[in-house]
Amino acid sequence: MNMLKLSWKYLVAKPLNTGLNILLLALGLAIITVLILIQDQFENKMTKDAEGIDLVVGAKGSPLQLILSSVYHIDYPTGNIDMEEAQSLSRNRLVKNIIPLGMGDNYQGYRIVGTNHDYLELYKAEIEMGEVWRKPFDVVLGAVVAEKLNLKVGDSFIGSHGIGSSSHEHDEHPYKITGILAKSSNVLDNLILTSIESVWYSHDEGHDHDKFEADVTTSGFPPADEDREVTSLLLQYRNPMAAVQLPRFINSRTSMQAASPSFEISRLFELLGVGVKLIQGLAFAIIVIAGLGIFIALFNSLKERKYDLAVMRTLGASSLQLFIHIVLEGIILTFIGALLGIAIGHLFLAVLVMQNEQGAISGLSAAVFLREELYIIGYAIAVGFIASLIPAWTAYQTDIAKQLTKS
Amino acid sequence: MLSVKNIKFQYDAQNSFQIPDINLKAGEQLLILGKSGSGKTTILNILGGLLKPDSGEVKLGDTLVNQLSGAKLDKFRGKHIGIVFQKPHILAPLTVEDNLRLANYFVGAKGERNLELLKELGIYNKRKSKVTTLSEGEAQRVSIARALANHPQLILADEPTASLDDENAAIVIKLLQEQAQKFNAALIIVTHDQRVKDHISNHIIMGGKS
Structure with a gap:
């Protein structure tokens, strides 16, 4: 027998009350856990995906939409831009490197992105199996795409028009898988990469077998055989001056936006x-209510337990031990609540990720544990301590003789 | 071994008690008889260190109980004084055995005799039960076992038979006497229950008449 066991027995003696308080606290902490997990991973992922990209140039429209569609591949593109105009930009002395992107097709909801090999280099992508694309209609799959669709090197598939899973298929031009990328935990995992030429030819009418046999461009813009368009450009500055001049130049002097x-x-x-703050506020409100619930439960149980406490004193318990006894009850409650809350938080995130295989949160993992979660346990224990302070003080001051003679 | 001298105590100006001096050797037994409100329980509380007298001294062994305070008093009480109340007051969330162990824990005793004690009091097979499943007589025996769990030098019993029938009352008194003798402990029973008088010859009467 020890203090911990004693407090535990008293908690177990009232399973409903105890369970309710634990659950309420766990709920509040679960919300906090999910927020922390999503925020941390989201920001990490967002920063990682945008690394090395100083500026995105595309058709005029919402700048946020342009970024979301061209960097994170989660929104629809703003439109296409004329390749000649794009190419003229690459001759600007402020531009160090420029990667064209061509979008518009998907396979089973995974985007087919036409680009060149610089794009792979930008993310330091490694080929796990096979090799990079060399000919039109050769594709390289992101690790998640290959795994989810169960595709191997050598397989072929037919892309469909549009960005999401959709309507009509380009049945005359099957794509051939030449390589699969190693898992990189960035945006490439969920993409199907190919050459710009593939994207162009799949939308062309008629067949030109010579073109289909020629090697594709691996860096810079492919040579245009007719009026061609690309969707957007990822751009690196040559010097800090570019950050000041280039966006202004593009936005005012061209028909594109940066x-x-x-x-x-x-x-x-x-x-x-704003939304995160709101949910956080809600979570804190729930935690405060849970703390109050624990306080009220302890305080009420104290009324019935004053006799028990007096008896403990006659058995040799000191006032301090009674104080600890009550405080421990509060702390045990909130500690279990914290563990349960963190577990529920991870479970909730796991379900969320499972249900959104291709969305913005598909790359998140529920199996990540952060240092902040230790703080959650710390906070929870603090809540338990504070909530049990007044009841514990009352227990500390129990007048044994008065209590025992009252019967 | 137990000596009580010149104790004066008052709750307020109207309610003052003059408490008779008591001298008991180890193994001796004393019955304090008196009507309700005569101050019997007050004596017991003072003897047990639950109440501080206004003046006078309570000496158990070599220790002046009335001069101890705080945790020291609590530990001394837990170790050397066993108290049995009118109602058993078993801690309901704990099993019978754990009630005894808790008493051991608070004073740092090992409680090697717990099981033997439960056997002698006839509640060994109830040791894993909760108090809610015990009869009144059994519960009172558990409270005796708990009071004895740390081998006290002084056993105080406050109306231990008041809520028991004749048969159980006789058993409880007999057990208290037996165990007190076995441990060579002083036993003081406070009661207004005339049935107890037949068992203990040494008695004092509070409040003049009984």
Whole structure:
């Protein structure tokens, strides 16, 4: 027998009351856990995906939409831009590197992105199996795409038009898988990569077998055989001066628009921040109510237990031990609540991720544990301590003789 | 071994008690008889260190109980004084055995004799039960076992038979006497229950008449 066991027995003696308090606290803490997990991974992922991209250039429209569609591949593109105009930009002395992207097709909801090999280099992507694309209609799959669709090198498939899973198929041009990327935990995992040429030819009428046999461009823009378009450009500055001049130049002098990923993303988080704050507030309210619930439960049980406490004193318990006895009850409650809350939080996130295989949160993992979760346990124990302080003090001051003679 | 001298105590100006001096050797037994409100329980509380007298001294062995305070008093009480109340007051969330172990825990005793004690009091097979499943007589025996769990030098019993029938009352008194003798402990029973008088010859009467 020890203090911990004693407090535990008293808690177990009232399973409903104890369970309800634990559950309420766990709920509040679960919300906090999910928020922390999503926020941390989301921000990490967002920053990682945008690394090395100073500016995104695309058709005029919402800059945020341009960033979301071209960097994170979660929104629809703003439209296409004329390749000649795009190419003229690459000759600008402020531009160090430029990667064209061509979008518009998907396979089973996974986007087919036409680009060149620089795009792979930008993310330091490694080929796990096979090799990169060399000919039109050769594709390389992201690790998640290959796993989810159960595709291997050498398989072929037919893409459909549109960005989401959709309507009509380009039945005359099957794509051939030449390689699969190693898992990188960034946006590439969920993409199907190919050459710009593939995207162009799949939308062309008629067949030109010579074109289909020629090697594709691996860096820079492919040579245009007719009027061609690309969807957007990922751009790196040559020097800091470019950050000042280039966006202004593009936005005012061309028919394209330029958007900075870091700026748009911080704007996005600012917008999301309001919602996050609201949910956080709700979670804190639940935690405060749970703390009050524990306080009330302990305080009420004290009325019935004053006799028990007096008896403990006659058995040799000191006032301090009674104080600890009550405080321990509060702390045990909140500790279990914290563990349960963290478990529920992870479970909830796991379900959320499972149900959104291709959405913005598909790349999140529920199996990640953060240091902040230790703080949650710390906070919970603090709540238990504070909630049990007044009841414990009352127990501390129990007048044994008065209590025992009252019967 | 137990000596009580010149104790004065009052709850308020109208309610003052003059408490007779008591001297008991180890193994001796004393019955304190008196009507309700005569101050019997007050004596017991003072002897048990639950109440501080206004003046006078309570000495158990070499220790002046009335001069101890705080945790020291609690530990001394737990170790050397066993108290049996009118109602058993078993801690309901704990099993019978755990009630005894808790008494051991608070004073740091090992409680090697717990099981033997439960056997002698005839509640060994109830040791894993909760108090709610015990009869009144059994519960009172558990409370005796708990009071004895740390081998006290002094056993105080406050109306231990009041809520028991004749048969159980006789058993409880007999058990208290037996165990007190076995441990060579002083036993003081406070009661207004005339049935107890037949068992203990040494008695004092509170409040003049009984």
